[in-house]
Amino acid sequence: MLTQRLLLSDRGGMIxxxxxxxxxxxxxxxxxxxxxxxxxxxxxxxxxxxxKFLCYALLAxxxxxxxxxxxxxxxxxxxxxxxxxxxxxxxxxxQIGPRGQYGDPILPDFMVFLNWKELPWYWQGxxxxxxxLLMIIVVPGILAFIFGWLAFRSRVTGxxxxxxxxxxxxxxxxxxxxxxxxxxxxxxxxxxxxxxGFPIAASGTRxxxxxxxxxxxxxxxxxxxxxxxxxxxxxxxxxxxxxxRTRFCGYKVESYKLWLFVFSxxxxxxxxxLYVPQVGIINPGEFSPLNSIELVVWVATGxxxxxxxxxxxxxxxxxxxxxxxxxxPETWLFALGALFVIVTLVLPKGLVGLFNxxxxxxxxxxxxxxxxxNPVPTTDAxxxxxxxxxxxxxxxxxNPVIAAAVKxxx
Amino acid sequence: MRNxxxxxxxxxxxxxxxxxxxxxxxVFSQEAETSAEAGTTSAxxxxxxxxxxxxxxPEFDSLVKELTQGSLPARAxxxxxxxxxxDERVAxxxxxxxxxxxxxxxxxxxxxxxxxxxxxxxxxxxxxxxxGDTEELKRVPINNSMRSQLRTLLAQLNLTHQDxxxxxxxxxxxxxxxxxxxxxxxxxELQKSEANDGVRxxxxxxxxxxxxxxxxxxxxxxxxxxxxxxxxxxxxxxxSEVASNDTDEKVKIHAQLAIKAIDSSIAKYRFAENxxxxxxxxxxxxxxxxxxxxxxxxxxxxxxxxxxxxxxxxYVTWVVQQVFPNQIAYxxxxxxxxxxxxxxxxxxxxxxxVIRFLYGRPLETLLAxxxxxxxxxxxxxxxxxxxxxxxxxPVWMSGSLQINPVFSITYNRLYILxxxxxxxxxxxxxxxxxxxxxxxxxxxxxxxxxxxxxxRANWVDAMTFGLGSGIAGIAGVALSQLTNxxxxxxxxxxxxxxxxxxxxxxxxxxxxxxxxMGLGIINKFLEPYAGAxxxxxxxxxxxxxxxxxxPKGIFPQKGRxxxx
Numbered sequence: 001m002l003t004q005r006l007l008l009s010d011r012g013g014m015i016x017x018x019x020x021x022x023x024x025x026x027x028x029x030x031x032x033x034x035x036x037x038x039x040x041x042x043x044x045x046x047x048x049x050x051x052k053f054l055c056y057a058l059l060a061x062x063x064x065x066x067x068x069x070x071x072x073x074x075x076x077x078x079x080x081x082x083x084x085x086x087x088x089x090x091x092x093x094x095q096i097g098p099r100g101q102y103g104d105p106i107l108p109d110f111m112v113f114l115n116w117k118e119l120p121w122y123w124q125g126x127x128x129x130x131x132x133l134l135m136i137i138v139v140p141g142i143l144a145f146i147f148g149w150l151a152f153r154s155r156v157t158g159x160x161x162x163x164x165x166x167x168x169x170x171x172x173x174x175x176x177x178x179x180x181x182x183x184x185x186x187x188x189x190x191x192x193x194x195x196x197g198f199p200i201a202a203s204g205t206r207x208x209x210x211x212x213x214x215x216x217x218x219x220x221x222x223x224x225x226x227x228x229x230x231x232x233x234x235x236x237x238x239x240x241x242x243x244x245r246t247r248f249c250g251y252k253v254e255s256y257k258l259w260l261f262v263f264s265x266x267x268x269x270x271x272x273x274l275y276v277p278q279v280g281i282i283n284p285g286e287f288s289p290l291n292s293i294e295l296v297v298w299v300a301t302g303x304x305x306x307x308x309x310x311x312x313x314x315x316x317x318x319x320x321x322x323x324x325x326x327x328x329p330e331t332w333l334f335a336l337g338a339l340f341v342i343v344t345l346v347l348p349k350g351l352v353g354l355f356n357x358x359x360x361x362x363x364x365x366x367x368x369x370x371x372x373x374n375p376v377p378t379t380d381a382x383x384x385x386x387x388x389x390x391x392x393x394x395x396x397x398x399n400p401v402i403a404a405a406v407k408x409x410x
Numbered sequence: 411m412r413n414x415x416x417x418x419x420x421x422x423x424x425x426x427x428x429x430x431x432x433x434x435x436x437v438f439s440q441e442a443e444t445s446a447e448a449g450t451t452s453a454x455x456x457x458x459x460x461x462x463x464x465x466x467x468p469e470f471d472s473l474v475k476e477l478t479q480g481s482l483p484a485r486a487x488x489x490x491x492x493x494x495x496x497d498e499r500v501a502x503x504x505x506x507x508x509x510x511x512x513x514x515x516x517x518x519x520x521x522x523x524x525x526x527x528x529x530x531x532x533x534x535x536x537x538x539x540x541x542g543d544t545e546e547l548k549r550v551p552i553n554n555s556m557r558s559q560l561r562t563l564l565a566q567l568n569l570t571h572q573d574x575x576x577x578x579x580x581x582x583x584x585x586x587x588x589x590x591x592x593x594x595x596x597x598x599e600l601q602k603s604e605a606n607d608g609v610r611x612x613x614x615x616x617x618x619x620x621x622x623x624x625x626x627x628x629x630x631x632x633x634x635x636x637x638x639x640x641x642x643x644x645x646x647x648x649x650s651e652v653a654s655n656d657t658d659e660k661v662k663i664h665a666q667l668a669i670k671a672i673d674s675s676i677a678k679y680r681f682a683e684n685x686x687x688x689x690x691x692x693x694x695x696x697x698x699x700x701x702x703x704x705x706x707x708x709x710x711x712x713x714x715x716x717x718x719x720x721x722x723x724x725y726v727t728w729v730v731q732q733v734f735p736n737q738i739a740y741x742x743x744x745x746x747x748x749x750x751x752x753x754x755x756x757x758x759x760x761x762x763x764v765i766r767f768l769y770g771r772p773l774e775t776l777l778a779x780x781x782x783x784x785x786x787x788x789x790x791x792x793x794x795x796x797x798x799x800x801x802x803x804p805v806w807m808s809g810s811l812q813i814n815p816v817f818s819i820t821y822n823r824l825y826i827l828x829x830x831x832x833x834x835x836x837x838x839x840x841x842x843x844x845x846x847x848x849x850x851x852x853x854x855x856x857x858x859x860x861x862x863x864x865x866r867a868n869w870v871d872a873m874t875f876g877l878g879s880g881i882a883g884i885a886g887v888a889l890s891q892l893t894n895x896x897x898x899x900x901x902x903x904x905x906x907x908x909x910x911x912x913x914x915x916x917x918x919x920x921x922x923x924x925x926x927m928g929l930g931i932i933n934k935f936l937e938p939y940a941g942a943x944x945x946x947x948x949x950x951x952x953x954x955x956x957x958x959x960x961p962k963g964i965f966p967q968k969g970r971x972x973x974x
Contacts, residue, residue: 073773154958159712159772163908170905171950174943333788340781344774
C-alpha cells in the first residue's frame with residue numbers, strides 16, 4: 001500500500017531512482033575491481049565528481065520541495081547547505097589534531113595563526129562524530145525555524161521572501177568572511193586528514209562517501225515523496241495555489257510552511273555535510289547569493305513540482321557546467337544566463353515537462369486519454385486563469401499579487 | 411490614440427537637458443573661480459620677484475654659492491643670512507637643499523642647480539634650464555641637525571609668504587614640530603600684523619602653546635583660555651600634559667576643563683561627520699534604489715539585472731573618458747546623458763525581449779532577469795577585461811572642503827549627494843507632472859481601465875522600464891566617481907538597493923528616499939562600534955526584524971490596492 005503510494009505510482013521517480021541505484025552499484029565496481037588500464041575503469045576523481053552531483057541533487061530536492069510544492073522561493077538555501085558543511089568541516093578540523101602545520105593538539109591551524117589561546121565555546125564537542133551529526137541537523141534546522149517563524153508569521157511571501165532569504169545568505173557570507181568569527185575567515189576550513197579514522201583522500205573512503213550520498217538521496221527522496229503524497233502534501237499544494245483560500249478553510253498556513261521549510265533546510269544541511277569531505281574544503285564562498293540562485297535554476301531546468309525533476313536538473317546543469325568550464329570558462333556564465341532566460345520563457349515545466357509533452361502528443365495521436373500524473377505549477381500567482389494568457393498584458397492588473405505591488409507611486 | 415500620446419514623447423529629452431544643464435553649470439562656475447584665483451596669485455608673485463631682484467642681486471648670488479661650500483655650521487649660518495634677504499627664490503633653494511635636490515659643481519665659482527623629479531636641472535639663480543653636460547653637478551650634502559634647522563628656516567620663510575594658505579600651512583607645521591625660542595619671537599611679531607583671520611587664529615594657538623610652558627601662572631591660564639577652542643591634536647596632547655603635570659592646581663583644573671570642552675566639540679564634529687558619511691552612503695543607495703523602486707514598485711517587476719544596468723552606466727563614463735582624454739572636467743556632462751540613453755535602451759530591450767512575456771509571474775521574472783544579469787556581467791568581462799578600470803576624477807570633484815582639523819567634506823561625495831537629490835526630485839516631477847507619469851500611474855492602478863480610455867499599456871511598460879534603467883545608468887556614473895569600474899560593480903549594490911526599497915515601502919518614492927538615507931546613516935553609526943562588515947550584517951538583521959513589525963515598509967500603501 002505504502003510502496004504503491006510512494007514509489008509505484010511515480011514512474012519518473014522510479015526511473016531516476018533506478019538510475020541512481022545502478023550508478024551506485026556500477027561505480028564502485030568500476031573503480032575498485034576493474035584494473036586501471038581497462039577502458040571501463042572509473043577514476044577516483046570521477047567518483048568524487050559523481051558524489052558531488054549526488055549532494056547537489058539532494059540540495060535541489062530540498063529546494064523543489066518548498067518551491068515546487070509550496071511556492072516558497074528561497075534564494076538563500078545555499079546558507080543551510082554551507083552551515084551543514086561547516087558543521088562537518090569543524091568535525092574534520094578537530095580530527096586533524098596535532099598533525100597540523102603548527103602541531104597544536106587542539107587548536108586548528110588558523111586559530112594558532114591568529115594567536116588564539118583556547119578553543120571557542122562553539123567549537124566544543126565537535127571532536128565527537130555523533131555531536132557533529134547532531135549539529136548538521138540542528139544548526140540549519142534552528143536557523144530555518146527562527147527565520148521561517150519570523151517571516152511566515154508576518155506573512156512575508158512571494159518576492160519579498162525571496163529577497164530576504166537572499167539578504168540572509170549575504171549577511172552570513174559577510175559574517176563568515178570575518179576572521180573573528182572563528183571559522184577560518186576567507187580561507188574557510190580545509191586540509192582535512194581523515195574521517196572516522198579513514199584517510200579522506202583514499203579511494204575506499206571516497207567510494208563510501210559516494211555511496212552515503214546516494215543512499216541519503218534515496219532516503220530523502222522517499223521521505224519527500226511521503227510528505228507530498230500525504231494529507232499534509234495536499235494542503236501544501238493548496239497553499240501554493242491559493243494561500244488565502246486555504247487559510248480561510250481553517251488550515252494554519254504558517255505552521256505548514258514553517259515545518260516544510262525547516263525540513264527542507266535540514267535536507268540542505270545534510271547535503272552540505274556530505275559535500276564537504278568529498279571536495280575537501282568549505283569556505284564562505286558557499287554562502288554567496290549567486291550559489292543559492294544557481295541551485296534554483298537547477299530545479300527550474302529539471303522541472304519543479306516533480307521531485308525527480310530536481311534530481312534530473314541538478315545532474316544536467318552540473319554536468320553542463322563541468323563540461324563548459326573545462327573547455328572555455330568564459331562561455332559558462334553566458335550559457336548559465338541563457339539557461340535562466342530560456343527555462344523561464346520557453347520551458348516553464350523544465351526538461352521533465354518537455355518529456356511529458358512529447359509523450360502526451362504521442363498518446364493523443366493514438367487517441368488514448370490519460371490525465372497527467374503530476375500537477376505542475378506554472379505560476380506563482382494564486383489565480384489560475386491568468387496563466388494561459390501570460391503574454392497578454394491585461395492580466396497583471398487582474399492579478400492581485402501585482403496589483404498589491406503596483407499601486408500609486410507617491 | 412497616437413495624437414494623445416504625442417506631447418509626452420519629449421519627456422526623455424527634457425530629463426536629459428535638465429540634468430546635463432544642472433551638472434555642467436556647476437562645472438563651469440567651479441572652473442572659472444579657480445582660474446581667477448590662480449591668475450591673481452601668479453601676478454603678485456611676479457611683481458614681488460622684480461622688486462626684490464633689483465635690491466639684492468649680487469649678495470644673493472654670492473650667498474647661494476657660499477651655501478654649497480665650507481663646513482656644515484658655516485653653511486647653516488649662510489642659509490640664515492640668505493633667508494633674511496626676503497627673496498622669492500630663497501624658499502625654493504632652501505627647500506631643495508633640505509630635500510637633497512640641490513646640486514652644485516665643485517669649483518671656485520660654482521654652478522648651483524635644482525633637480526626636479528624628472529631629472530632635469532634648472533639654474534638656482536637665474537631659473538634657466540640647464541641643457542647639456544650635468545655630470546659635474548654633485549649633490550650638496552647636509553646632515554640631520556642641519557636638516558631640522560633648515561625646516562624651521564623654511565617654515566619661517568613661508569610664514570611671510572603672500573599666500574594665506576601657505577602661511578597657515580607653515581604655522582600648522584610649526585605647531586606639529588614644536589615651537590622653540592627662535593620661532594616664538596617671529597610668531598609674536600607676526601601675530602600683530604597678520605590680516606587673515608584663519609592664520610591669526612593658528613598663530614594665536616601656536617603662541618598659546620608656547621606660553622603653556624611659561625613660568626607665569628597668569629600667562630598659562632590665558633593660554634588655556636585661548637586653546638580651549640582649538641581642535642588640533644597637538645593642542646589636546648599639550649593640554650593633557652599640563653592637566654596632569656602642572657605644579658599649579660588652578661592651572662590644572664582649567665586645563666582639565668579646556669580638555670573637556672575640546673572633547674565635546676570633537677564629539678560634535680565626529681557626529682556631524684558620521685551624519686555626512688551616512689548621507690553620502692544614503693545618496694549612493696538612493697541613486698541605485700530609485701530606479702529599482704520604479705520598476706519594482708510601479709510595475710511589480712523584480713529586476714535582478716538592475717545592478718548590471720548601473721555597471722553599464724559606469725562603463726559608459728569610462729568609455730567617454732577614453733574618447734575625450736583631454737576633457738575630463740566636462741566628461742560628466744556627456745557621460746550622464748549617454749549613460750541614461752545606453753542603459754535605458756538596454757532596459758527597453760530587456761523589457762521587450764523577456765519581461766513582457768512574464769508579467770504576473772514575479773518569481774519567473776526574478777530568475778530571468780538574474781540570467782540577464784549574468785550575461786551582461788560576462789559580456790563586460792569579455793569586452794572590457796575582468797580587471798577594474800579607474801575612472802579619472804575631474805579636478806573640480808577631487809579634494810575636500812576642510813572645515814576644521816577633525817571635520818572635512820570630500821567634494822565628490824558632496825556632489826553625489828546633491829546629484830542624488832536632484833535625480834530624485836526630477837523623477838518625482840516626471841511621475842507627478844508629465845503625461846508619461848500620469849499614464850504610468852494610471853496603468854499601474856488599473857491596467858484594464860487605462861487601456862479602455864486609450865493608454866497604450868505596452869508602450870507605457872516599455873517607457874517605465876526604460877526610465878528606471880536609465881536612472882540606473884546615471885547611478886552608475888555617480889558610482890564610477892567613488893569606486894573603480896568593474897564587472898562586479900552592480901552586484902555589490904543590488905542587495906542593498908532591494909533592502910532600501912523593502913525598507914522604505916514598495917511603490918513609494920518618498921519611502922525610498924527615507925529608506926536610503928536612514929539605512930546609510932544607521933550603517934555609518936554602527937560602523938565605529940561593530941566594524942564595517944559586522945555593521946552591514948547588523949543592518950540586514952535589523953531589517954529582517956523590522957519587516958516583522960511593518961511588513962510593507964515605513965510607508966505602506968493604504969486602501970484597497972494594499973490588500974492581498
